[in-house]
Amino acid sequence: MSARRLLRWTAIAVVVVAAALAAFVSARLLSGKTGGPVQVVKASPDAVARGKYLAEAADCAACHTAPGGASYAGGLGMASGFGTIYATNITPDPDNGIGRWTSDDFWQALHDGVRRDGRQLYPAMPYTSYRGMTRADSDAIYAYLMQLRPMKVANRITELEFPYNIRLGMLGWNLLFLTDDLPATSTGSSAAWQRGRYLVDVLGHCGECHTPRGPLGEMELSRSLKGFALGRVAAPDITPAGLAARGWAPASLGTYLSRGIAGPNSAFADMHRVVVLSTRNLTADDIAAMTTYLLGDKPPAPAAETVGEGNQAGRTSYVALCAGCHGLDGKGIPNTIVGLRNNSTLRLADPRNLIVATLDGIGPQNFPHRMSLPGMPGFADKLTDEQAAALVNYLRAAWGGQKPDVRPSNVQALR
Amino acid sequence: MSGLSRRRLLRTSLLGGIAVYVVPLGSRAYAALVDDRLLTAPAVDNGSLKYRVDGRAKVTGGKVFARDIRARDMPHWPQQQAHALALRVTMADRVYAGFDLSMLGADLRPDRVVTAADLARDGFAFPDFYGTDMLLPEGKTPAYLGQAVALLIFHDFARFRFAKDKLQFNDAVIRYGAVTGPLQRDPWGAGRFVRVGGKTPADGDVFSSTRQAPLYISTYDKHRPAWPKPSRDGDLGEQAMFYAQAIDEELTRPPADWLVVTRDYATQSADTAALEPDNANGWYDAARQELHLVVPTQSPQEVAEGAAGMLANSRLGLKRLFLHPCFTVGYGSKDHSPLPYYGLIAAAYGDGRPVRLAYDRFEHFQAGLKRHQFSMRYRIGVDRKTGLMQAFQADIVSNGGGRANCSDALTMVAATSAASIYYFPKTDVAATAMSSRALDCGSARGYGALETLAATEIMADEVAGELGLDPIELRLRNVLKTGMKNAQGAVPVGQQRAETVLQKAAAHVLWTGRVARKQAYNAANPGRYYGVGFGCIQRRFGDGAQCSLAKVELSADGLITLAHTGTEIGTGTSSGQAVACARWLGRPADVLEMAATDWPELPVETSGNPHAMAQEEQDRLAKNPRWVPAFASASSASNSAYYFTHATQAAARVVFLHGLLPAAVAIWGREVKPEAARWRDGALTAEGFEPLPLARLASDAHARGLVTGATVHVFNRWQWAEAEFEIDGARVRLPVDALSLRRGAAKDWRVLDRRAVFLPPTRNNNAMVGYNTCVGTLVEIAVEASSGKVLVLNHHTILECGNMLVPELVSGQMQGCLASGIGLALHEEMPLYEDGPGNGTWNFNRYYLPRGGDVAVWQQTAEVLPPLSDSEPPKGMAEVVMIPIMAGIVNGIAHAIGHRFRSLPVTPERILKVLG
Amino acid sequence: MSLPMRKVTLTVNGKRHDPLDVPEGMMMIDVLHEMLGLTGSRLGCGIGICHACVVIWDKDDKTSEEVQTCITGVEFFDGKRIRTIEGIAETNDRGEVTLSPVQQAFLDKFSFQCGYCTPGFVNAATVLLERLKRSPVAKAEVEATVAAALEAHICRCTGYVRYYQAVRDVILATPGLTRDSA
Structure with a gap:
């Protein structure tokens, strides 16, 4: 997977924390645990099912299951400019996973970003969001994970370079940015x-x-x-x-x-x-x-569909490369090819995703209910920057209701 | 129009008052018509075939498929090609109320619209086999999803293409009226096969299909079979039900030492996904009252007869029909397909232009013949102590969809195949072919047996599991051995080799090492679960009325010409038949004409239904020395290797025995027994005599007026028809039922009226199983728990198929079938009804076909058992290889994760559901 | 008829087709089939999945690439050079045809049955060989390289084995396509 969390924070966080280091003597660090008994968690099937549901809602697998790897056994690498962070094994294996963790330990990781051994997690682990999780939900996820089949999959060592590899640096970062409540983005009370x-x-x-x-x-x-x-x-x-x-x-x-x-x-x-x-x-x-x-409780009215005129050069490329599947009229094919008319990606003010899709294509994808979309070829080698910009502008103007303001340099920057 | 003058070269038959010329593309006859050649002379290396005879054309993109043909490729046609498309309903629970083409505007309006009203006015209707409403009239509820309502014809491609863009996927085109609910109709057929064996497999049966009769019914109660009332002393049907009831009671209240296992299995609706979508191209020449049709078909004879009949019944007043069957691929979907008849209709309304009706993939999914969906309830009683199976009860229901097609026959094959490699003292197999609003189903590869056999092999593992027996050990204990009766009470022909296949599998490292390999693999691959599964089936090939004509001719310079009624469907039939000549003539045929349908050399007559006629009727008809039970079989049912080869070799043998050998004997100056003669490097030798090249013998045979050509008709109803003829003053018994000869350089053929004929008895129809091919596959899989994917790591197949004609073709067939089996086990699936292919939006994005990465392309291995003898005939093997790997995968998954799946395909979603 | 028309210049198998009048939005496969009479590029799915319709696009930088003609408009090929299956074998002045090594290998190995997908496999393998000529692959990587190059192509008859083996053997037998070590 590509960098889900581009870890820009590491860069400057380390600088901040280098200064703060002396000031904070970490009680947590001292309280870190190693060894200890293997935990045996007894939970009702209902509780386990609830934990599974919550683990899915929290999308733990997205990072903790590597493609082709064992479920929740970690291994997914997240690249950053400073190295790669690997998600860990959260199966109940005592040596590689969380088999010795208590529900308190688990809660501490989700809530405070601190591992059982007292070391700081990098916020590639989204404790910044999970901090709002109820203790009951944390316990349910814990109970679910603890009844998984333990996987003897060793954790890969996160490969950050000095000084970014100083985990203690995250203490200062947390002090600055870890918050109990994220602001609401819509209005409602229901x-x-x-x-x-x-x-x-x-x-x-x-x-x-x-x-x-x-x-x-x-x-x-x-x-x-x-x-x-x-x-x-x-x-x-x-x-x-x-x-x-x-x-x-x-x-x-x-x-x-x-x-x-x-x-x-x-x-x-x-x-x-x-x-x-x-x-x-x-x-x-x-x-x-x-x-x-x-x-929000009162959703804003969705913007009406728009159809506009696109530039001729862009249309030529559209007809040459896109219309075969998406149709001359941009309607796509039911159950097969998405339409481009009023497609959300065309309606984004930022043309980035449209440019990226045009250059890279999109691989074949399976969806729930046995739905599958065929792969879309990338056109990086079939379109010059000028042609790609014209095509993207055509799409934006014709079916996205956006300004045709993409320049060849915007395309070049994403090659 | 130069081709027209050459028509005198073509052969004709008269069907329904219409002269029918069947001229396969690529044939010599076609070459004479349009100066084109597609088949290259076989390249031979030491008597074996170096290339497929159609290989060069195929590898260079030659026009070999009907799909490739346009008007411009037919020099005698007008060159302006028109194009047609069909409008189809996507709902079948309400009244069809016409269509709306207003979205086309003036520019894209079709030049001709053909509806049910046109067909009614002009007297066009489907051949009976396909049922009614070729185009659905307004005001009726469609019989099935995807039923055609109109053909639109455009005189040029561009308007066709852009009009189609506007019509396809457009819900506004078809109008509907009141909701009526789907049509409720009786099943397409139902039958029951009951057997209670004697004390031992060798004793006579108490009751069986062969000894008494199978039970076919045509009465239904609320669209379900109304089986007769059981009665020991009633008619045969009531007796069958009496024994069926007894079997049921025994399984319901079994003896103490029996284990009774009951399981439900289901297989999916599927598309054979032949890569060439269905198509036809035809031209109606009103001035000459001729119709020309280029079609991909596995059954040109059926199309010729059907089309001629349809045209004869119409008001077209047609005089001549030119049918051009092409190389094709269908896996059953182009055998008895309705498409050629739609092509014919399109041509008839072409206003003088050739009209092409060529589906795209969406349309092929929406209109092509489908594989039947099957549901099966199996019950097996087995003795716990001995592990011997005692009774088998099956209730099989297939969903045949909206038109009957072959659903009835196919489902009876499914039923009579279900017992597979096992001997059961008692069986009761009931089968129903349902009708429904699903798409019409055809003779998809496996012809019903694929589904029931796969289920049997999954169940065999379940029974073994319940007994705590090694699955192959259970199979070995119960395997049907030579001389034992099958579930119909018939003894299969030839030596039964399933036991050998089982023994080989049991000794294979994939099987013996499976426990250790599982441990090692699971330890090395956390999150993946290893398993090995096995399946072994035997499958009859042929359909109980296999017949063909073959002509083998030698020119004076030793050129071998073979003409045959068999059609090339991509499997290598033509190559195989060319090679089949080598046994008697020392090398493969040089010139081939496949799919030949007109035989002035040997005019035979036929009447009656060979599957259903009474013995007395056959005896009466057979008195006519020109009468044969049926004319020629389609290329299907894996019939080419065995049945087609029989005709080719029978003809070649006559040429050898009565032409080449006498010529050689004359040169050598001493009598030589046929079995002492040998071909070496294209020359005949015996007992140290001078090797005589074929060309020299041929020239000699021509000079001496010996036999230089033989045309034979052969017929098989689970045994070959034989007849006596008088040749050179001697009575000769041959495995053919009609024969004509050409002598020396004579142009004329002389038909030898048979002096006596020995046709297989009609009661053989009850047996329904005669020739078997056996195959077993071990498959090594891993289940990836996080994604639910099943990875096929490796597989090994053990096949017996007699003497192989072209080993490379056999291995290619096997590899292809294994991929297809993997597809059906793990990937291919469609909903039957509203969300299914009838809605016109299905393509390969949702219908996933296995790729190279899915089939263990570099790992897989196979072995073919050595033939029992040099003279063992080649056996049909195509579709059988698909089946055991399907069960093997399901059984391997059970080994891997402990769950037995009972419905196919085993998709990631289903695996994830089980793993939780 | 008032369909909008475009003029395109195509070079197919070395033959230049000077401006063809084509309706806007015509797919290349339709132009090959209906206008140029080249039907070897086969329609399998029409949505770019099965790859039976691919042709070889010869780029100006001397590299080559497969392009699905069922989903690519003829406008894309305006001014470009392509090879179709009909142009892979060489034909001399006397009309004698010499198959390419890939074609010969497919024939020798009985790689196909019905042959509908064969043109796509020939073109894919041809492009692969041309790529390996520019950048050879380690011998140990040949099978994986072949599998990756052919994976998108669908075959329903022969289960891929004989195609893959044929391409592997051609690569191993052709000097300059492989390296001994990684």
Whole structure:
């Protein structure tokens, strides 16, 4: 997987913390534990099922299960500019996993970002979001994980270079940025809205990708969920205004979260994994709660569909390379090819994702309910920067309602 | 139009008053028509075939498929190609109320629209086999999803293409009226096969399909079979039910030492996914009252007869029909397919232009014949102490969809195959072919047996598991041995080799090492779970009325020409038949004409239904020395290797015995027994005599007026028809039922009326199983728990198929079938109804076909058992190899994760559900 | 008829087709089949999955690439050079045809049955050989390289084994395509 969390924070955090180091003598560090008894957790099947559901809602597998690897046995690498951080084995293996962890230890990791051995986690582990998790939910996830088959899969050593490898540095970072409550991004008070807020902000940790990050790698909470490019594909603005501007309404958003495909939109890149591993498993009530929170108790009216005139050069490329599947009229093919008319990606003000999809293509993807979309070829070698910019501008103007303001240099920058 | 003058070279038959010319593309006849050649002379290396005879054309992108043909490729056709598409309903629970083409505007309007009203007016209707409503009239509820309602014809490609863009996937095109619910119709057929054996497998049966009769019914109660009331002293049907009831009671209240296992199995609706989508291209020449049709078909004879009949019944007043069957691929989906008839209709309304009706993949999914979905309830009683199976009860239901097609026959094959390699003292197998609003189903590869056999082999492992027996050991204890009766009470022909296959599998390292390998693999691959599974089946090939004609001719310079009724369907039939000549003529045929349908050399007559006729009727008809029970079989049912080869070799043998050998004897100056003669490097030798090259013998045979050509008709109803002929003053008994000869350089053929004929008795129809091919596959898999994927790591297949004609073709067939079996076990699936292919939105994105990475392409191995003797005939083996790997994978998954899946395919979602 | 028309210049198998009038939005496979009479590039799925329709695009930088003609408009090929299956074998002045090594290998190994997918496999393997000529692969990597190059191609008859083996053997037998070590 690409860098889900581009760890910019490491850079400057270390500087901050180098100064703070002397000031903080970590009680937690001293209280770290190694060894200890292997925990035996007895939980009712219902409790385990609840834990499984919550683990899916929290999308633990997205990082803790490597593609082709054992479930929750870790190993997924997250590249950053400073090295690679590997998600750990959270199966109950005593030596490699969390077999000796108590529910207190587990809670401490989720809530404070501190491992059982007292060392700091890097916020690639989204304790920054999980901090809002109830103790009961943490315990349920713990109970579920503890009854998994223990996997003897050794943890890979996170490969950060000095000085970023000084975990203690995170103490200062946490002091500055770890907060109990993330600000609400919509208006509401209903029970669904409250539940949705918990699902979106805490369990789903949506902000970890969708909230812009500041100079220290922290979530800029004043711009929560307004969209950010952590990796190659940006996580778009999912505030009520941002969603409505791209035509999203509660029903389509719910369909998207539970099936991955809604109207002309299909989840791709990291969001595809989120749907497949996490949101597809949520109950209809929880999906509705998420959409209620994302759009607010009173959802804004979705922007009307727009059709405009595109530039001729862009249309020529569209006809040459895209129309074969997406159709001359951009309608796509039911159950086969997404439409481009009013496709959410075309309606993003930031052309980044459209450029990236045009250059890289999108691999074949399976979705819930035996739905599959064929791969889309990338056109990096078939389009010059000028042609790609013209094509993207054509799409934006024709079916995205966006300004055709993409320049060849924007394309060049993403090659 | 130069080709027209050459028509005198073509052979004709008269069907329903219409002269029918069947001229396969690529044939010599076609070459005479349009100056083209696709088949290269076989390249031979030491008597074996170096390349497929159609290989060069295929590897260079030659026009070998019907799909490749346009009007411009037919020099005698008008060159302007028109294009047609079909409009189809996507709902079948409400009244069809017409269509709306307004979205096309003036520019894209079709030049001709054909509806049910046109067909009714002009007297066009499907051949009976396909049922009614070739195009659905307004006001009726569709019989099935995807039923055609109209053909739109466009005189040029561009408007066709862009009009199709607007119509396809557009829900506004078809209008619907009141919701009626889907049509409820009776099943397409139902039958029951009951057997109670004697004390031992060698004793006579108390009751069986062969001794008494199978039970076929045509009465239904609320669309379910109304089986007769059981009665020991009633008619045969009531007697069958009496014994069926007794078996049921015994399984319901079994003896104390019996274990009774009851399981439900299901297989999926599937598409054979032949890569060439269905198509046809035809031209109606009103001035000459001729219709020309290029079609991909596995059954050109059926199309010729059906099309001629359809045209004869119409008001077209047609005089001549030119049918051009092409190389094709269908895996059963182009055998008795309705598509050629739609192509014919399109041509008839072409206003003088050739019309091409060529589906894209979405349309092929929406209209192509499908594989039947099967549900099976099996019950097996087994003696706990001995592990010997005592009774088998099965209730098999197939879903045949909207048209009957072959559903009835196929489902009866499914039923009579279900017992597979096992001997059961008692069996009761009931089978029903349901009708439904699903797409119509055809003779998909395996012809019903694939489904029931896969289930049997999954169940064998379950029974072994319940008994705590090694699965192969259980199979060995119960395997049907030579001389034992099958579930119909018939003794399969030839030596039964399943036991050998089982023994080989049991000794294979994949099996013997499976426990240790599992430990090692699981330790090295956390999160993956290793398993080894096995499946072994035997499958009959042929359909109980196999027949063909073959002509072998020698020119004076030793050129061998072979003409045969068999069609090339991509499997290498033509190559195999060319090679089959070598046994008697020393090398493969030089010139081939496959799919030949007109035989002035040997005019035979046929009437009656060979599957159903009474013995008295056959006896009466057989008095006519020109009468044969059936004319020629389609290329299907894995019939080419065994049945087609029989005709080729029978003809070649006559040429050898009555042409080449006498010529050699004359040169050598001494009598030589046929079995003492040997071909070496293209020359005949015996007992140290001078080797005589074929060319010299041929020239001599021509000079002496010996036999230089033989045309034979052969017929098989689980045994070969034989007849006596008088040749050179001697009575000769040959395994053929009609024969004509050409002598010396004569142009004319002389038909030898048979002096006596020995046709297989009609009661053989009850046995339904005669020739078997056996195959077993061991498969090594790993389940990836996090994704639910099943990885096929390796597999090993053990096949017996007699003497191989072309070993490379056999191995290629096996590898292809294994990939198809993997597809059906793990990947391929479609919903039957509204969300299924009838909605016109299915393609290979959702219908996943195995790729190279899914089939253990570099690891897989196979072995073919040595033939029992040099003279053991080659046996049909194509589709059988698909089946054991399906069960093997399911059994391997059980070994890996301890869960036995009972419905196919085993998709990641289903695995994840089980793993939790 | 008032479909919008475009003029395109195609070079197919070395033959230049000077401006062809084609309706806007025509897929290349339709132009090959209906206008140029080249039907060897086969329609399997029409949505870019099965790869039976691929042609070889000869780029100006001397590299080559497979392109699915079922989903690529003829406009893309305007001014470009392509090879179709009909142009892979060499034909001399006397009309004698010499198969390419890949074609010969497929024939020798009985790699295909129905042959519908064969043009796609020939073109994919041809592109692979041309790539390996520019950047050889370690002998130990040949099987994986072949598998990766052919993985997208669907075959329903012969289960891939004989295609893959044929391409592997051609690569191993052709000097300059492989290196002894990684």
